[in-house]
Amino acid sequence: MLDGNPRLNLASFVTTWMEPECDHLIMSSINKNYVDMDEYPVTTELQNRCVNMIAHLFNCPFGEEETAVGTGTVGSSEAIMLAGLAFKRKWQHKRKDQGKPYDKPNIVTGANVQVCWEKFARYFEVELKEVKLTEGYYVMDPVKAVEMVDENTICVAAILGSTLTGEFEDVKLLNELLLKKNEETGWDTPIHVDAASGGFIAPFLYPDLVWDFRLPLVKSINVSGHKYGLVYAGVGWVVWRSKEDLPEDLIFHINYLGADQPTFTLNFSKGSSQIIAQYYQLIRLGLEGYKRIMENCSENAKLVKEALEKTGRFNIVSKDVGVPLVAFGLKDSSNYNVFDVSESLRRFGWIVPAYTMPPNAEHIAVLRVVIREDFSRSLGERLVLDIEKVLKELDSFPSHGTAKAVQVKAAGGGQSSRESDHPVKKSADEMEMEITRYWKRVVDRKKTSGVC
Ligand SMILES: Cc1ncc(COP(=O)(O)O)c(C=O)c1O
Known part of the structure; x- marks a missing residue:
């Protein structure tokens, strides 16, 4: 009661209202720990379906018979830690194979990145190389970003929906410039898109905007289910372009379900209700429902x-x-x-x-x-x-x-x-x-x- 009113909290991107049916659904699954997959196999199945739907939404090039590579997280921050770790590990493997030093990885971003990128850099010992902003231009300049890329760059992170101004960074131009630089240098610096907010906006409002897996250098994308994915706080997603983009040694395999269940998360236990609520929203609203809400x-x-x-x-x-x-x-x-x-x-x-x-x-x-x-x-x-x-x-x-x-x-x-x-x-x-x-x-x- 003494806190602010969430609906008047215009500071936050995070969902503050869901349909009463969702509230009910969330309450009815609030006592399920997601990690108990043998006890709650349907929740695991729902998470896998969500990953597939989100991967399709981001134009991930996986076949009809394949399942997408990705996972549910507690938010975009965890998703970004996982994506960043995958880039770091992949870069290290390559450098080791080439007999080159692999102790000074860096990541290139705009100075406008959300604090979770700074956390990733500090916690996982990666230098954060930030493209400075200028007055009147408050997103990462792709030209400057590509100039900052060197052989130790594990990836360039672009934001689809800057936290500060909501502006989308130009991922298409970044991809073009980076392809050229990779060709000239022989490196293969990839791109991650932090679509924490924009991932559930761009596909509905700007379907012709090319920012996702349609661009060859985009290897992973995160999105917050609890922002414009329209679920209460506690759910995010990360999707990789292909199996090759998520080093095998970061994946833990459990077989509680009889079938192999790969897991790649930072936390062991977490609530199931957010996953179930995300699945409900995706099915209940569909493409048309999300489109109408985003238009509104x-x-x-x-x-x-x-x-x-x-x-x-x-x-x-x-x-x-x-x-x-x-x-x-x-x-x-x-x-x-x-x-x-x-x-x-x-x-x-x-x-x-x-x-x-x-x-x-x-x-x-x-x-x-x-x-x-x-x-x-x-x-x-x-x-x-x-x-x-x-x-x-x-x-x-x-x-x-x-x-x-x-x-x-x-x-x-x-x-x-x-x-x-x-x-x-x-x-x-x-x-x-x-x-x-x-x-x-x-x-x-x-x-x-x-x-x-
Ligand atoms: C661009 C961007 N990335 C990452 C995050 C962190 O997201 P989460 O709160 O889901 O961890 C935010 C949060 O606002 C954000 O705006």
Whole structure:
């Protein structure tokens, strides 16, 4: 009761509403441990069916008689750890066979990657080589990414739906440039697509967008079942292009079921209900159902975006093609900033995170509203009304000296500091102290803003 209201939590991509039938189904299987495959063989079968359906959705080239290679996980983070490990192990085998050193693997990503990639790099001792962002361009530049690839690169990770702005990275161009580089160098650097959010959006809203296994260098893809897969928190998926892309020595084989059941997960026990709920959603909604829900989310995102634009106070940094979210910065942040807006919105129950962009666009700060299935048109109208109320209130307050001394620049607005507006001149020491205090506030708020 003392927590926030999940449906007003616009920070999260994770599902906060399912049909009552799903709630019932989840409750009826909440006591089943997924790993007890001999006791719950049907759950195992449902997981395998989900893997096959998702692999088909991502245009995985496996034959009619074959089953797809993949597994259910607790989320995209676990899925990414597994995919990353497979790349690392495969690269190490190849280097060993060639008699070359295999102790300095690296992975190339954009600086906008979600924290799970940093975790993967640190936990599994892989150097993370990040392509820096620039003002106005908040995703990985494929040209720069391919330039950073060297013989120790285990893979390039592209994001289908950046956590920060929802924008899709250009996997097709990345594939083209990397194919060329591989041809020139003799390497065979592969691609992983982190489709945590976009994996259940692109196939329905943008079927002609080529980002998946249709591209030859894409060897594995992860997706969060608990985001736009429309299941409550606790399910993700990873699919490999073929058996060859998942080194055999990472797979554990159990034969409880009489047949060989390969397992490749980090955790042993986990709940069955999320797997069962995912299967229910895939069957119940089908391609047409998912398409309609994603279209609805996209229309609601458009509505919020247009209403925010109409206020004349914001710059929109999210794109029309991408995850249905709206990321926006203040045009004029001389008296208050996006963190103040975020904080003030909490009074109305809204959780709208504010955050600064990663290097080299740290001076850009934005708010982000994620549109999920349970976000309605009327909630959107209400949100914008409350944002307008908050702005009016903040406008009426005396200006924060700190916000005037140094500003988090409005996204895309190109405003410069308006120190010259200050009637009181400050000493350099005073200014420095204010700047330090200001950044401490920004960092403290960023730590608690819950960007996930
Ligand atoms: C692009 C991206 N990758 C990975 C993750 C981690 O996903 P999960 O919460 O399913 O572990 C997120 C979470 O928001 C994400 O946006």
